Amino acid sequence: MTARRPTIDDVARLSGVARTTVSRVLNDGPNVRDEVRARVMEAVRALDYKVNPQARSLAGGGSRLLGLVFASDLESEPNSFYHSALELGALRGCLELGYQLVTRHIPLQSADREQQVYDLIATQRCEGLIFTPPYSDDAGLIAEVLRRGCKVVSISPGGAGRGLADGVGMDDEAGGYDIARRLIELGHRRFAFMGGIEGHLSADRRLDGLMRALSEAGLGDADLIQVRGDFTFRSGVELTPRLLDDPLHPTALVCANDDMAAGALSVVHGRGVKVPQDLSVTGFDDTPVSAIVWPPLTTVHQPLKDMGRRAVALLASRLTGGRAEAEPEFDCLDHAVVERGTAASAP
Amino acid sequence: MTARRPTIDDVARLSGVARTTVSRVLNDGPNVRDEVRARVMEAVRALDYKVNPQARSLAGGGSRLLGLVFASDLESEPNSFYHSALELGALRGCLELGYQLVTRHIPLQSADREQQVYDLIATQRCEGLIFTPPYSDDAGLIAEVLRRGCKVVSISPGGAGRGLADGVGMDDEAGGYDIARRLIELGHRRFAFMGGIEGHLSADRRLDGLMRALSEAGLGDADLIQVRGDFTFRSGVELTPRLLDDPLHPTALVCANDDMAAGALSVVHGRGVKVPQDLSVTGFDDTPVSAIVWPPLTTVHQPLKDMGRRAVALLASRLTGGRAEAEPEFDCLDHAVVERGTAASAP
């Protein structure tokens, strides 16, 4: 039982065509009769054949190098889960598909940030770049990168990034809707929303979803107060008092990410308010933070690892597949409300 | 400027030897004169040559597959930073070195857990396995895996795992010592320690370091109270009251990981105790948790990503390098006390 893995030649032999033809089928190449294509795919299935990414990349030429670009400053967020999870997913994808990955943190404040991106293409020879927010909405940058022949995938693009290049993300509006819907089911009628920084589109869409759920339930602006934080625990701490002291007396506090929700929770505890009996609090993203607060946070799961992996897959299909010049595509991954301990019936 | 990367043939040409000989030098092979070896290395440096991992793995044969084994149950910790960081590092290493990685979570409670590990070797054809705690101290398992011809690296082995196979980790004893030392410098004399589950060797060593620092400062058992948690936020919450109410009235609380420290912090806030003015609290590991509590946690940085990467490098050197049959080696990475906001002068 040597159990050698089948090679492309095995597939060729079984389906009675040349190796070249199999390769063509595998890479979505043109000029293959449907009948032949089907026969080859059949053989692939029968043998459970998987291409050897090492061999493919050796033969294929090109740098096979992708870049993952973050806007954050590593100094200030050395161990962020958001970055880790996205990179983890991207790396998994690269390993599967035979690509290399370089990860670059380019702070928004860098004067030469655009140049740093172009260097990734010119010097490092990246064939594709993955942009995270807010780069993923920088239309000028994306257009220029594309013009230089480098493929692009935007992570969670909100507006501008959407039509320019491929994208992956979740449906933020639906996520906001779902969590609000759940709270409404639990009887809540007075809401507070803690948003993110101005211009962070995907967070804004979470609010849109919340509003839609409210209006469906016959509620309106008068039943919601909102503030903007900056996604940090700290800002959650600072903004929560304003919400608690508002004459509206909200019974549910929806936060645009987990960190702010954790901050809110700590303030709420300090005031002797019981969660979830007196107040429901929800987060967004389902990072490990949601497990280390008490009670554990009810939140919306954002599939970061899958997003990283899908981003690589999209880039790969642009680079070798038949999608080289296809229309930009948005890959919307499933989210889910994760019920833990911070949301309950309205008091 | 085509800037094609130099190949092994370029090196061979420049150093005036055959390609074969270069390969031999690169792989620490035997039977190369020192003079020739030096000449080749010189050429490598001159050309800034880097082996192409894809080509190497293609030619080298073998599965080039490594396995990363966790003991945790994915259901209960779907998004742990510990796992993500370790896997992230391992993936980076794999990409550099041309290996593939499979990650497997095998709960300790599984009746057939050993069988699942052996399947990784027999069915998946892993050539090397990375064991995380507590598998990294399971001498029987490690010995059997080695007997089957599969290489092993233990992450943070405490005792049994240490001499059997290669290992990577940090010096937990020194980490415990350093943080305690810092607190002593700040004038603290009465300590509390929140440890981990029985048998988790690396956490126990953190306590050893703490004790050493205490005794160096002329303090002893009477100046320390300790409890055992299970590394969760929850256990931090539950155990802290016992510590605060102890007649010793500790002024510094050292926790064996960040999650428990976060739990402690939340209880402490609730009681109106000021951190760090009234009480200093420290964590361990420097996970993202340390940034989302308030004040941000002073902790000891554990280089998880580097550990993952080094584990892969060790495996690679066993598999292709000259270390095939060498004595087990322990790769001890640097830790560092990260001063944030929860440690200050004793009241």
Next chain:
DNA sequence: TCGTGAATTGGAAGCGCTTCCAACAAAGGC
């Protein structure tokens, strides 16, 4: 001096794949 074995080096095949180019077949154009 010659033979022998060990140490050292080189030649060449081939890992699994892509891709260039040639070959061939079918389909139109005159």
Next chain:
DNA sequence: GCCTTTGTTGGAAGCGCTTCCAATTCACGA
């Protein structure tokens, strides 16, 4: 009906490396 065009398929080279095996060199004892 013949030539060109277009579509489809196969042959073969070669990506950068490892490794088997043969060739060469060297040291040493007979």
